[in-house]
Amino acid sequence: MATPLRSRLLPLPVLLLVLAGAAAIVGEQDEQQPITHPGCPDKCGNMSIPFPFGLMPGCFREGFQVTCDHSFDPPRAFLAGSSITLNEADSWAAALLGASYLEYSYPKTSWWLVEVMDLSVDRSEARAHGPITSRCSTNVTHFKLKEKTMTLEGPLAVSEALNAVVGVGWSVSVMDSSRSTYPSTFACRSELAAGHLEHARNGSCAGQGCCEAALSSKTVYSTVNGAAPEVNAENNTLWRTSPCSYAMVVEKSRYSFSTADLYGYEVLLGRFPRGVPVVLDFAIVGDAACPGKDQRPPPDYACVSNNSYCANATVGQSSYAPRLSYVCKCSEHYKGNPYIADGCRDIDECQFPDLYNCSSKGICINRLNGYDCPCKPGMKGDGKLGHCAEKFPLVAKAIVGTIGCVFVIVVMSFLLLLRKEKNKTKEFYKKNGGPTLEKAKNIKVFKEDELKPYLKDSNFIGKGGFGAVYKGNLGNEPVAIKKTISGSLLENEQFANEVIIQSQVIHKNIVRLIGCCLEVDTPLLVYEFLSKGSLHDILHGNDKKPLSLDTRLSIAAESADGLAYMHSKANTKILHGDVKPANILLDDRFVAKIADFGISRLIVRDKQHTGKVIGDMSYMDPVYLQSGLLTEKSDVYSFRVVLLELISRKKATHCDNNSLVSSFLEADKREKVSDFFDNEIAIGEDLEILQSLPGMAIECLSLDVDKRPDMTDIAHHLLLLNKSRKL
Numbered sequence: 001m002a003t004p005l006r007s008r009l010l011p012l013p014v015l016l017l018v019l020a021g022a023a024a025i026v027g028e029q030d031e032q033q034p035i036t037h038p039g040c041p042d043k044c045g046n047m048s049i050p051f052p053f054g055l056m057p058g059c060f061r062e063g064f065q066v067t068c069d070h071s072f073d074p075p076r077a078f079l080a081g082s083s084i085t086l087n088e089a090d091s092w093a094a095a096l097l098g099a100s101y102l103e104y105s106y107p108k109t110s111w112w113l114v115e116v117m118d119l120s121v122d123r124s125e126a127r128a129h130g131p132i133t134s135r136c137s138t139n140v141t142h143f144k145l146k147e148k149t150m151t152l153e154g155p156l157a158v159s160e161a162l163n164a165v166v167g168v169g170w171s172v173s174v175m176d177s178s179r180s181t182y183p184s185t186f187a188c189r190s191e192l193a194a195g196h197l198e199h200a201r202n203g204s205c206a207g208q209g210c211c212e213a214a215l216s217s218k219t220v221y222s223t224v225n226g227a228a229p230e231v232n233a234e235n236n237t238l239w240r241t242s243p244c245s246y247a248m249v250v251e252k253s254r255y256s257f258s259t260a261d262l263y264g265y266e267v268l269l270g271r272f273p274r275g276v277p278v279v280l281d282f283a284i285v286g287d288a289a290c291p292g293k294d295q296r297p298p299p300d301y302a303c304v305s306n307n308s309y310c311a312n313a314t315v316g317q318s319s320y321a322p323r324l325s326y327v328c329k330c331s332e333h334y335k336g337n338p339y340i341a342d343g344c345r346d347i348d349e350c351q352f353p354d355l356y357n358c359s360s361k362g363i364c365i366n367r368l369n370g371y372d373c374p375c376k377p378g379m380k381g382d383g384k385l386g387h388c389a390e391k392f393p394l395v396a397k398a399i400v401g402t403i404g405c406v407f408v409i410v411v412m413s414f415l416l417l418l419r420k421e422k423n424k425t426k427e428f429y430k431k432n433g434g435p436t437l438e439k440a441k442n443i444k445v446f447k448e449d450e451l452k453p454y455l456k457d458s459n460f461i462g463k464g465g466f467g468a469v470y471k472g473n474l475g476n477e478p479v480a481i482k483k484t485i486s487g488s489l490l491e492n493e494q495f496a497n498e499v500i501i502q503s504q505v506i507h508k509n510i511v512r513l514i515g516c517c518l519e520v521d522t523p524l525l526v527y528e529f530l531s532k533g534s535l536h537d538i539l540h541g542n543d544k545k546p547l548s549l550d551t552r553l554s555i556a557a558e559s560a561d562g563l564a565y566m567h568s569k570a571n572t573k574i575l576h577g578d579v580k581p582a583n584i585l586l587d588d589r590f591v592a593k594i595a596d597f598g599i600s601r602l603i604v605r606d607k608q609h610t611g612k613v614i615g616d617m618s619y620m621d622p623v624y625l626q627s628g629l630l631t632e633k634s635d636v637y638s639f640r641v642v643l644l645e646l647i648s649r650k651k652a653t654h655c656d657n658n659s660l661v662s663s664f665l666e667a668d669k670r671e672k673v674s675d676f677f678d679n680e681i682a683i684g685e686d687l688e689i690l691q692s693l694p695g696m697a698i699e700c701l702s703l704d705v706d707k708r709p710d711m712t713d714i715a716h717h718l719l720l721l722n723k724s725r726k727l
């Protein structure tokens with residue numbers, strides 16, 4: 001029972017001590033901050049004397065004078081207007097008519113000033129050494145009574161809230177003297193049955209050796225009559241071992257009962273030679289309360305500091321003489337003395353982390369009217385509430401980290417892939433003869449990226465003998481991009497050489513090779529773009545257009561000229577091998593250009609064999625077909641078939657052993673060739689020209705290739721004819 005009460009009461013004084021300690025530290029740290037008026041002593045010994053208290057005239061407010069007694073070392077401070085009165089009496093218990101009563105003799109009176117323990121304007125409190133009243137027996141009937149009464153001056157009063165009344169003794173009743181009507185009432189009572197002193201417990205004031213009670217709310221203004229220990233009119237049978245009983249008003253829990261106090265003579269007085277701590281409230285009294293908002297403060301208004309405020313107080317109010325009082329306080333976040341000018345100063349809250357919350361994860365920043373405690377960078381929350389948390393909790397960090405890792409891995413893989421791709425590109429470049437090509441002057445080597453955008457279905461313009469053709473646009477010049485069929489037709493190691501040779505073939509009637517791209521597995525070739533398409537399309541396309549004899553002659557002559565140029569190249573004679581209308585292209589002015597010879601064989605003098613017969617069977621020289629040996633005379637044969645097609649507008653076909661050639665020969669035999677010609681041109685004198693058309697000679701088809709004329713001859717005659725027509 002006893003221990004819980006004690007532990008419940010303990011925290012308050014501990015807290016007060018902490019606060020007092022903090023205030024003391026501040027006072028020492030900030031010596032600049034005055035606590036009283038300039039020129040006034042602010043200390044008695046080591047005790048601070050803040051205004052309105054003061055030592056010298058002019059240094060204190062009325063009722064707040066303090067006397068400093070320098071005869072002590074260290075000097076002691078006393079409240080000048082307050083006193084403690086001692087009435088000493090030798091008394092005895094007497095029995096009269098069966099009732100007991102007390103007899104007093106020779107009362108002696110003395111008095112002294114109330115000694116101050118400390119003064120605090122923060123809390124409007126003074127702590128003083130309070131008196132202890134005692135009654136000690138000298139024998140079973142006689143005892144000495146020392147009754148002490150504290151008398152306080154106007155502005156000071158015993159704090160009802162912070163003090164308690166306590167009685168100590170094996171049989172004691174503390175009387176409430178404020179209710180002094182007879183019979184007296186008890187404030188508290190201690191009674192150890194049959195003198196069983198061993199039942200008393202240290203720290204317990206629950207009525208067994210020690211009792212405790214709250215102060216009466218009706219305490220008479222400015223005085224506390226020391227509650228007298230009243231003998232219960234019985235003889236003190238334990239007077240030898242336990243002669244004394246005590247009564248006192250003491251700061252709550254500052255008196256801790258010890259069983260030792262029950263024994264011996266005036267032992268308790270010896271423990272507190274100057275008295276027990278008692279808390280006194282003080283206030284500014286004098287028929288003035290705090291001024292209202294629009295009220296003017298009274299002339300001697302005490303709350304003079306800025307950042308201070310006034311609070312109505314209850315000190316000095318009693319049912320008998322109600323008086324108004326107030327206290328001054330520093331505003332929140334300020335501390336100091338509100339009773340002097342500029343006495344309240346801003347608190348540097350950051351210096352007192354115990355009192356002002358700021359999480360260890362926050363940054364304390366002092367400011368006027370408070371402080372801030374933002375969370376450290378990377379954290380969110382309220383540092384004052386201790387709620388700083390990582391912006392990204394661990395889980396989020398882990399997730400972000402994982403995503404980051406995955407991202408890095410993806411990027412790395414991508415880079416590796418890119419590198420591999422680049423290596424592959426380089427490999428292709430090398431494999432396709434890039435280094436060799438770099439030496440060629442007329443040829444442009446394109447990057448894959450430059451051409452790739454055009455290799456899509458919307459740009460597809462046809463399928464050549466060796467692959468798909470796409471229309472492109474490089475530097476505003478339309479081009480045809482040929483995507484060769486993978487490797488099969490080309491020996492890759494020869495490719496570069498072939499490209500170089502092609503690039504050297506520069507003739508107005510040969511489609512020009514502009515460049516190539518080697519960075520892909522199937523090389524891309526870039527040619528000049530011819531808007532009218534192939535002769536095949538012109539002759540047999542969906543929208544057949546009339547084609548004049550002159551145009552046909554000029555196409556024939558130009559094609560022949562192109563072929564002748566190829567055959568006549570000095571070092572590297574080039575054989576077309578696949579001469580046919582589809583391989584004769586026309587530009588916007590119907591100028592004919594030979595195309596698609598690149599992948600046909602090119603013959604370096606000593607390498608005439610190709611081993612493989614390729615080309616369109618409808619135009620193929622039967623001799624080449626048999627022998628597999630390609631010569632320029634094979635091109636002559638094919639060109640003859642093309643001429644036939646050009647003037648007849650009839651498709652050469654392969655079936656029936658070249659029906660176009662045989663049907664022409666048939667018609668020739670029957671002298672009915674005019675029927676064979678295209679109706680559009682087989683008119684009048686033109687018939688004559690057609691019949692004697694150079695290149696139409698029967699020798700061209702001779703199986704004895706040596707009898708066939710050269711391409712150069714044919715071209716020569718065709719050009720002459722063409723020229724003569726234009727005159």
Ligand SMILES: *[C@@H]1O[C@H](CO)[C@@H](O)[C@H](O)[C@H]1NC(C)=O
Nearest residue numbers: 024045046047048073074118
């Ligand atoms: C004042 O001095 C006394 C005795 O030296 C000491 O016990 C007490 O703690 C001091 N008080 C302060 C507030 O320094």
Ligand SMILES: *[C@@H]1O[C@H](CO)[C@@H](O)[C@H](O)[C@H]1NC(C)=O
Nearest residue numbers: 090092138139140141142143
């Ligand atoms: C107690 O002491 C007083 C004097 O101090 C004396 O007169 C009285 O007789 C004593 N009483 C007893 C019972 O001894």
Ligand SMILES: *[C@@H]1O[C@H](CO)[C@@H](O)[C@H](O)[C@H]1NC(C)=O
Nearest residue numbers: 094095100140141233234235
């Ligand atoms: C107190 O003691 C005295 C003397 O011993 C005796 O005469 C008196 O009756 C006692 N009083 C009571 C109330 O017991």
Ligand SMILES: *[C@@H]1O[C@H](CO)[C@@H](O)[C@H](O)[C@H]1NC(C)=O
Nearest residue numbers: 198200201202257258259260
């Ligand atoms: C109470 O405390 C005092 C000293 O502090 C000690 O002498 C005494 O024996 C204690 N009493 C009990 C009942 O423990």
Ligand SMILES: *[C@@H]1O[C@H](CO)[C@@H](O)[C@H](O)[C@H]1NC(C)=O
Nearest residue numbers: 289290291292293310311312
């Ligand atoms: C103090 O009391 C007076 C009079 O009772 C009143 O006018 C005033 O508003 C009170 N001030 C405060 C701060 O309570």
Ligand SMILES: *[C@@H]1O[C@H](CO)[C@@H](O)[C@H](O)[C@H]1NC(C)=O
Nearest residue numbers: 304305306307340341342343
């Ligand atoms: C505080 O009061 C003093 C004098 O009363 C004055 O000089 C000072 O400017 C005031 N400070 C503020 C912040 O108002």
Ligand SMILES: *[C@@H]1O[C@H](CO)[C@@H](O)[C@H](O)[C@H]1NC(C)=O
Nearest residue numbers: 356357358359384385386387
């Ligand atoms: C101080 O911080 C604690 C948690 O650390 C919190 O419970 C308390 O409410 C805070 N006090 C104030 C005044 O913010």
